[in-house]
Every structure is written in structure tokens, then in C-alpha cells.
Amino acid sequence: MRSDISTGKKLGWLSFAFLISALLCLPFADLALYQSDPWRELGRIALGFVTPWWDDPQTLLDALGQTIAFALLAVLLSVPLGVVLAVLYHWRVVRLIAAAVRSVHEIFWGLLFMQVFGLSATTGLLAILIPYTGVFTKVFAELFARQSPYPEQAVAARNRRFSRYAYTRIPQAYGEIAHYVRYRFECALRSSAILGFIGLPTLGFHLETAFKQGHYSEAAALLWLFFILIATIRFWLKPKLIPVYAVVAVFLLPQSPPMASGLIWQFLTHDIWPKALLNGDWTATAQWYSRVWSNEAWPSLLQTLLLTQLALVLTGVIALLVYPFGSRALVGRARPLGRGVLLVMRSTPEMMFAFVLLLLFGPSGLPAVLALAIHNGGLIGFLMAGHSEQQPERPDDPAGLNRYAYLHTPRLYPGFLAFLFYRWEVILRESAIMGILGVATLGFYIDSAFEEVRFDKAFFLILVTAALNILVDSVSRRLRRLAGAEQAGGLG
Template sequence: MTPEFPARLRRWRRERPELFITGVFLLLAVASLALLDLQVHAVEPWQELARIGRGLLTPRWEDWPVLGRALLNTVAFALCAVTIAVVTGGVLSLFYRLAPVRVACAAVRAVHEVFWGLLLMQFLGLSALTGVLAIAIPYSAIFARVFADIYAEQSPLPQQVLARHRVGVSRWCYTVLAQGWWSLCSYVRYRFECALRASAILGFIGLPTLGFHFETALKQGSYSEAACLLWIFYLLIAGLRWWLQWRLLPVYCVVAFLVLPDSMPVSGSFLWEFLSRDIWPAALREGNLTAALRWYGTELWSEALPAALQTVALSLVALVASGLLVLLLFPLAARPCAGRLAPGGHALLVFLRATPELMLAFVFLLLFGPSALPAIIALALHNGGLIAYLAAREADRLPLRPDAAGGANLWAYEMVPRLYPRISALLLYRWEVILRESAILGILGVTTLGFYVDSAFAEFRMDRALLLLLVTAGLNIAVDALSQRINRTLRHESAQSIPVR
């Protein structure tokens, strides 16, 4: 290493912070590959892929009443959960500046909806209440944070021009809420789309949604039936702009609560047994603190920490792969780059964005066997498609000179340099989401934290499951805090590099 290298590195970090951070993540992702099992275990994956392709082209379903009920359950779970979460999150957002509220919300939203479903199932059973609460609980925390961020971004000027004798609630409604109303509505709509995906995924743990029948069809090799479910789910997502009308929401909500499947009565004794006995190790219940601490230490060292390392490594590789896909895919849907072919690229990105990672991983698991490779591909395709979709919309709004270059030169010298800071920020924001999904993909056999959580639930080891969930939550909180800090640093250093005129 030459003496000038550290100075060049510091200058690069100061002048091109996005590229410096990209280089760091590339190195971490390459190092993480050594920790992951990327072996292809299937004997003839291309033959299986051909069968899946034929199934996609020949969708069919015989028992249409069952399919209609599963579709209705999927929408009802999502709609009821989002309704509850908007109200709860809206109230929490007003107190989000308080540290206990922020910490509680961060811990709650760090646990994936499927983990919440597995946890609630222990005392609520396979009921509608389990499905609704599994989505509503983390979404309430998500809404609290996002709503608070939207309120903080609004201009204080309207409040300053109002008469001071106005009531506080009235001032807030006519100033802060009025300014951020459309941003709030837009985010609620996006989160409802996410809730539909989450509702479908809950079928993988036994709830009666589309995901339950999708998993069954794939395991039985009935790819035509699985394709029928998948196409219906895509049509459901793609038609949101037409059937999700704001003026009809009250009617939708009432109908959704009425059509929910029957739930078993909630027994207070089951809940008390779960909270007071099931989630604590035997040594702690017996009052042997030394043995309990030894048990926790053994579990952390032998299982939780290695699984957490695998989860972080997988998320880093998936994050970098998502970034590479974004750079390759967004020109396909950007009009300045794709021209008349942009609608086709847009449809491809909607397809990738709408497909839940768990469904993609399940398909690739059938092709390549149980390793980290299906999880990486699934996470990269979904998140890369989502961010590429947003980048393409930004690219359509970029003002271009009349003599701007075309083709590859337009992409390399015009689009990428101008969009890269925004793409970097979105990737850092999605890192925490990718980590959550990396953990949950463990229920398909990938050795992340989710694999051990699912095994603990299957063995009715609630004490071990709670410990692993706490590790998962702590890991997500740490990554979220790190990504936010990096984003703040990038914004600060970018501002510092702009010359004052």
C-alpha cells in the first residue's frame, strides 16, 4: 500500500460518498459469500423450470368456491389489519417524539408478520384474529414512524399565520394534517398493497389465504393450479387503482370484518399460561438464576449468534445484488431510455414488485435446493424490481437537454449519475426490510434466524423462540439505525461538497 492511498481514500470518501459506501458494501458482500451455502442441490433444475413454465402458461383451477373464499380471506385480513393499524399508528405518531414510544415501535416493527403469526397462534390458534393481528401489530408501528416523519416534513408557516386562540387540535388539523394528507393517503395505499402480500404469505403457516393453497399446489407439483393462484394475485394487485376507491372504503371495511372466518374463543388462561410459563426456561421458572443465565448463554453462543451472522451475510449479498439489478432494470421502464417499450418494462417491474419474496424463494427452492441461493435470488428480484420501479418514475421526470445522448450513453452518463444518490438512499432504507425477509426465509429451510425460530415453534420450545425473536428484533433495530446514520452522513457530506455561490 502506497503512502498516498489513505489520503486518496479520504478524498474519495469526502467527494464521492455514495461511491465510497457502495465500495464498502461490495467488499462486505464479497466477504459474506464465504459464509453462505450457495450450492445447487437439485439434479435437473431446468427440467423443473420447464414444468413451472408450462404451468404458468396453462393456469387452471377446479374448485372455484374454495378459491373465491381464499381470495376473500386474503383481502379481508389485509383490509381489517390496515384499518386497525392506521388508527393505532395515527395515535402513536402524535407521541412518537417520546423515546419510549420510539423504542417500542422499533422493537415491534422489527419482527416479521409471519413471526407474529406464529407467536399469536400459540394462544389464539389458526383463527382470523391471528391473521389480522399478525399484520396489524407491526404495521401500527410502521405507520407511527412514517406518519411522524411526514408530519415533521411539513412547513411550519401555516401554523404561524393562524390566530393563536385556535384550539391545538384544530390548528394541527388545518395545518400539519392538511399539508401531509395526500402523502399519508399515498403511503396507506402502498402499505395496503404490502398487507395483501403479507396476508397471502400467512397462508404458508396455515391461515386460509391464497398462500396456503399456493404452497400446497407447489408441494404437490400442481404448477397449473399454483399459476392460477399467482395470476389472480397479480390481477388483484394490478387492479388496485380501479377497485380500491376511497369513497367505498367504509363499505369495504364493514364487509371485510363481516366476512372474516370464524375465530375460536380466546381463553385468558391460555394467554396467562403462555406469558407466565411457556416463554421462560425451566431453570428460571424454578428460581435457579445461575442455571437460567447459563442456558441463555449457551443458546446465544451455539445457535442465535451463528444464525444472526448468516442472516446478516445473506442480507448484504441480497442488498448488493438488488442494487445491481436496479441499475440494469430501471432503463427498461424509463421512457427516455426504453421509448415505446417502456410499458413492457413497467409491467415486468410490477410483476417483480408484486410477487412476495417468500413465494419467489419457494419456487427457486424447488429448482436449486435448500441453500442461500434461492433466498438471494428472491430478495434481489423483489427489492430490485421495487426500487427500479421507483427509479424509472424518477427518470421520467428528469429534465433532459435537447442534445442529450441516447442509448447506453444516456444511461451511463446522464441517468445513473443523477439517480444514483436516490437509488443509494432507497437501498439503505430497504436493507432493514431485506434483513427481516432474510430471517423469515428460514421457514423454507435456509439457515437464517427464521429457520431456528420455526424449529422452536414446531418443537413447542417457546422459551427458545422468544429468545431468537428478541435477537431478530435487536438485529433489525441495529441495522435500521446504521442505515439511517449512513443516509444522514451521505446527505451531510453531499451538502458539504456543493460549492457556495
């Protein structure tokens, strides 16, 4: 009994600390509202949402095909790489590389590769493949570590590590691996779509264009198509058909122009480093880094952290409020409607939510916080709803609101915190890229540096973003252990 009480107090104090941290962030975050007529614009968006229309089906199908192609091929390539690196996860260098590559958002990878490969298939594939390899490496290593060690003891010790894993731990973890890869494919579809915001010919490119031009019926057609795509994954993503899909995906990719190796070498060895460093002037190099840090990196890093903390806490509030609507045990026959709402919330990328909210509230941090909280709250709410339906039932269980407040929520709360802390690093990465839409986070200065052809500054700011994500990931991992809910994860 004392252990249960201490665990409850621990979770309570942890939740209270995060709530206080969000309240402390409020006065310093850029949450200004700008003069506008949001209700009129919201009415136009709502009308477009219920009257979707697209007059060029071929363009729509091409964008859909390329969105799927980038996601599918990137996942198919990153899964085996993740398995191999997960087997070697006991090496510190592998852990550091995996942490570094997954800490940089796909859009930042895309902006980097676009300077070398242009708006090509290579850019889109690498932008998703590289961070996803880091994610798969970490998650697969955790899955392997949780498997029973006894089958491995029956394998001769002289066998190589890969052989032992191939016959013992990998087969044991296969079910969990398959489930997680399917989930990550859904995430890859969202990543592929938002790469259109930097010019790649996926659904996001046409969506951004439609919203900017006020063609909300066209934007709605794209969104509805994307929702249907996500909702029907379990029907069309059959293992036997994946080889066929992969061959078709190769032909759907946009053409990649030939690229001289000298240009790649020039970019890696000269373009991304300040001239003072290349000239060996260490004093001028230190001054350059100090100036960029004080003028751009630190202010935008602070704003990114403030918005992340607000979005994290609001995500938790939304998840706790919406999850019962997706659980048959809590709402009964109304479950399909609740599941539909959760599908829209979790399937719509944060960038798309933010784009709409920026039209309504102006270019401040408020749209970013709301967009991040709505998407991640829907995702965590969907996962909690699934766990809610798996709870054992007794004839004397309370009903209605009492069942939600006194039975299911207390049971799910440790896992809920684990889900939330797993999403912390993701919310931080998404907060950073909100700068591409004009919010004063790290992404704003990174995008501006690329536009000014200041690759050295952009690369330094991306390194700052990566270091910040690695730090937050380390803190979130410790907090999951403190909450006693490490096994609830795998949501990276």
C-alpha cells in the same frame, strides 16, 4: 463544484464499501448447490405458468377474499394508531415501542399469536396490524416533521398537541400520507398472502400446497390472480368504497373461536420464559440463555447477516439494470413490457420466489439471496423508473445507452442509495423468515422451536431478531444521512 465532487466521492466510496462487504461474505455464506435436474423442473413450472388452471372457483375466490380482508382491515386499524403515535413520537418510549414492533416480521407475529388464538382471524389481523402500526408511526412522524411549522404558530399555544397537529401538520401531509398508505396496502396484500405459509387460509396456503404437490398450473392461477389484484389496485381501491369494502371484509374473515383469558395470561407470563427464570434460579437462567445463544442464535444470526448483505448488494445491481425498462424516457414504446416484468418482480412475495428457487437449487442460502434480490430489485427499479420519467429533458440530451449511463443514473443515484438503505432492514427481516423454508437463518430455529413447543426458545430468538433489525435500521438511517438523500424514503 467541490461540494458536488465530494458528494460523488462519498457515494462512490459508500457503494464500493458495500460491494466489498458482499465479496467478503461470499466464502462464509451457505450457497451450496445440490444435485438436481433444475431445467426439467423449470420447464414444468414455465409450462404451468402459461397454462393456469383452477378447477374450484369457490375456493379460489374465498382465498382471494380473505387475503384482501386481512390486509384491508389491518391497514384500516393501523393507520389511525400510527397517526396518534406519530404525534407522540417525541416521547422516547413511543419511538422504542414503534421500533420494536416493526422489527419483527409478520410471520413471526403470526407464529406467536397462533399459539394463543390458533388459525383464526385474530391471528391474521394482529400479525399484520402490529408491525404496520410501528411502520406507520415512524413514517408519519417523519412526514409531520417535514411540514412547514408556520401554520402551527397561528394556533394558540394552550391547545393540546393533538389539536395543533389536527389543524396544521396532518392536513399538510395528507397527500403524502394517502400515497404512502396505498403503497403499504399493496405490501399488506403480500403480507396477507404469505401468512398462508403458516396455515392461514389466504392465497399463500393454496400456493404452497400446489407447489409441493407439483400442480404448477394451479400455482400459476393463484399467481396470475395475485398479479391482477396488485396491478388493478388503482382502479378498485376508491376512497368512497373503502367503508363498503371494510364491512364486507369483516364477513369474509374466518371465524375466531372463543379464547379463555387465562390461556393468554399463561402464555405471556409462563410459556415464553425459561423455567429457570420463573423459578428464580439466575445461574441456571444465564446458562440457558448462553447455551441457546451459542448453539442456535449466534450461528443463525451470522448466516442471516451474510445472506442479507449479499442480497442487498445484488438487489442494487438488479435495480440499476432493470429500471430503464420501465421508463418511457429510456426505452420508449417498449415501456409496457418492462413495466409488466417489474410488476411481476415487485408483486411476487420473496417467499414465493424462494419456494420456486428451492425446488431448483436445493435448501441453501442461494435461493434466499436470489429471491430477495429479485423482489427488492424489482421494487426499487419500479420506483427509479417513475423518477426517471420525471427528469427534465433538453433537445441536446444524449440518447440510448448514453442517456442511461451519463444522465439519468447519476441524477437518480443518491435516491437509489436511499431506497436501497430503506430496504436493508426489510431484506434482513425477510432473510430471517427464509428459515421457514429450510434455510439456516433465524427463522429456521424459530420455526423449529414452535414445532417442538419450546415457546421460551422461540421468543428469545424473536427478541434477537428484533434487536438485530433495530441495529440495522439505525445504521441504515445514518448511511442515508451520509448519502445526503434522506428525503427519498418512506419505503419501509
